[in-house]
């Protein structure tokens with residue numbers, strides 16, 4: 001298989017972990033005889049420093065021509081006082097927008113070796129393995145009007161969705177469920193919100209196209225509670241933009257470490273941007289101690305969702321699991337009796353299993 005991949009290392013530990021991702025992909029291409037071609041471009045703070053903008057035109061053009069994009073991280077204290085158009089985060093929001101990525105996928109998996117890192121009881125989080133599919137381009141964050149009155153005492157935000165926007169994210173979630181345990185929980189507030197009523201209607205209509213997937217509806221308040229009392233009840237959750245924003249941060253505490261969480265932002269032709277959930281971690285940047293596993297797991301998502309290489313994706317995920325099982329861990333992971341390693345050594349251990 002031949003694919004064009006754009007690498008956007010970005011800032012801080014982004015460039016360190018993206019090297020790990022590249023090495024893992026090299027091992028996969030060698031083993032399976034794929035040809036992946038890489039194009040590296042600037043984004044975020046480095047792009048501001050080098051080219052005076054967080055999102056240079058050549059970066060946008062390269063991403064538009066790519067089959068998939070891997071992003072490290074953007075941001076850091078160096079640019080915190082910049083005017084808003086020169087903020088590194090603008091680069092990330094901009095690239096998501098110009099690629100039209102409407103589906104944000106965040107898998108959350110509780111690795112047995114990392115149960116100590118979770119603030120929740122072991123018996124509750126043990127075995128949790130869920131995927132949150134969040135709508136990324138509509139809803140309350142983008143609805144117009146969103147404004148304040150002249151006297152400053154009255155405000156309005158708008159939660160707007162078009163049927164087609166709901167259909168495409170729901171389709172994506174059903175397809176994701178088919179690759180997993182085939183259970184979909186649609187989260188809404190249909191007892192109150194008109195947008196949620198349409199959301200629920202669409203899910204009910206789409207059900208017929210995916211007869212192998214079981215469907216359940218939950219109100220967002222109940223879902224928020226169940227996520228921490230019974231996380232193992234979930235397989236795939238699909239929800240609108242703001243609910244997804246809140247629930248995915250809530251769910252991320254199940255695993256106990258930011259350094260383990262991958263994410264994907266997709267559109268329906270399979271093009272996607274893959275990045276770790278964590279940021280640029282300026283406090284540890286350049287020290288060679290960053291956990292590369294979130295970035296490596298993001299490449300597994302790329303293999304699965306953009307290239308449909310399910311077997312290769314599984315191999316990468318199993319390699320990560322194996323390394324944890326062997327007791328190797330970076331400083332961010334709370335592991336008893338294991339061996340503490342840095343970014344390069346951790347990556348080497350993963351490569352051994354790929």
Ligand code: ATP
Pocket residue numbers: 013073074075258259277278279280281282283284289290291292294330332
């Ligand atoms: P951003 O605004 O870019 O999301 P942030 O300050 O919210 O940044 P991170 O940059 O992710 O969050 O860092 C939060 C904390 O987690 C820091 O102490 C950082 O060192 C740690 N951390 C984040 N990612 C990793 C990683 N891959 N390996 C080790 N530690 C990490």
Ligand code: MG
Pocket residue numbers: 279
């Ligand atoms: Mg953050």
